[in-house]
Amino acid sequence: MKLRLPGRRDRAAATPVPDDAADLTPQLVKASGKGRPTPKRVEAQGRRPGPPPPPPTxxxxxxxxxxxxxxxxxxxxxxxxxxxxxxxLPARDRGPVRRLVRDVVDSRRNAGSFFLGVAALVLVGYFIPNPAVQSYTVFVWFFFFLAIVVDSVFLGRRIKKKVLERFPGQPHRMRGLVWYGISRATMIRRWRFPRAEVPIGADV
The missing domain is CATH 1.20.5 (Single alpha-helices involved in coiled-coils or other helix-helix interfaces)
Known part of the structure; x- marks a missing residue:
């Protein structure tokens, strides 16, 4: 028979025992640093890279x-x-400002995108041995060139407006940005690089 001194309690009786020992399992797993079950050997081997190829002979x-x-x-x-x-991307296409300029160009129909088609028609008209056809070809080329100039002016104004609205208080080389947009506008839409990310008529 054990003698128990007064004022002392058994250590086992003083330590609280949880009612549900299963609740400690997630805490022990988290404390161990894993946070997830150990993968199977087949899964771990499946994620390993294959052996390097043999050197060329x-x-x-x-x-x-x-x-x-x-x-x-x-x-x-x-x-x-x-x-x-x-x-x-190359340096001339990087940055959010250049991306905005591309979106402005790609969101509208540009007269310059028809340049190659009209130039091909004009070239064919020059080789037709008919003075009337050749004179009409000259007029078509002149009016189309004038349309490109007018459209480029409106495009440049739109680029300036959008850049100043979206990126105010920053030093911008507007001449370079406008020329960047005009040169992109003279390309056929499917040939533009980087590719167009916005549809025609989108609110940029």
């Missing part, structure tokens, strides 16, 4: 691998430029 094979790697990098760069990824 001939000079021709090494040259072929180099060309394949260069072609893969060029394709990746071109895809990144097409979707407007900043890390792949």
């Amino acid at each position: 001939t000079r021709k094979e090494a040259y072929r691998r180099t060309r394949e790697q260069q072609a893969s990098r060029r394709a990746q760069t071109r895809a990144g430029m097409a979707r407007g990824d900043e890390q792949f």
Whole structure:
């Protein structure tokens, strides 16, 4: 028979025991630093990269691998430029201001985008041995060139307005931005690079 001194309690009786021991399992897992169950061996092996390819045995094979790697990098760069990824774009296309200028151009129909088609018709008209057709060709070319100039003036004003509204209080080289937008407007929409991200008529 054990003797118990007065004023002392058993340590086991003094320690509170939780009613539901299963509630401590998430806390223990979180305290261990994992926060998730250990993956199975098959899953872990499936995520590991495969073994590196063996080194080339001939000079021709090494040259072929180099060309394949260069072609893969060029394709990746071109895809990144097409979707407007900043890390792949050249310096002239980077930045939110240039992106805004592209959106302004792509959201409207530009007279300059018909330049190649009209130029082809004018070139064909010059080779037709008919003075009347050649004179009409000259008039068509003149009026189309005038339309491009007028449309470029309106486009430049719209670019300036949008840039100052969206990015006020910043130093902008407006002449360079306007020329950047006009040069993009003279390209056919499907050939523009980076690709158009807004539809025609969108509120930019």
